[in-house]
Amino acid sequence: MYKHTTIAIAFVSLGILGLTACDVKKTQEGDVTLPKVEINKTQEGNVTLPKYDVTTPDVKVTTTEKTVTVPTIKSEEKTIEVPKVTVTPAK
Numbered sequence: 001m002y003k004h005t006t007i008a009i010a011f012v013s014l015g016i017l018g019l020t021a022c023d024v025k026k027t028q029e030g031d032v033t034l035p036k037v038e039i040n041k042t043q044e045g046n047v048t049l050p051k052y053d054v055t056t057p058d059v060k061v062t063t064t065e066k067t068v069t070v071p072t073i074k075s076e077e078k079t080i081e082v083p084k085v086t087v088t089p090a091k
Helices: 002-020
Strands: 023-028 031-033 046-048 051-055
16 A cells, blocks of 8 residues: 555656656747628638747656565454344334
């Protein structure tokens, strides 16, 4: 259970690091031209979205073995009294 949690935390941390380490450069401005509308359309609409070049970091994920102290839980069987419910249906 701890191994899966540790791996999940590592991936989230690397994802956040990867997003913050990106180099983004705007390569083209965006433009939206809306049509002028009266009774007849006088101009066609045009939409130009901005373009971006994104350079992402090179991320390498590896594993290494480490010795750590891990708490353990021991279980044992005990006989205890528990409530018992008996239901007699109505006649």
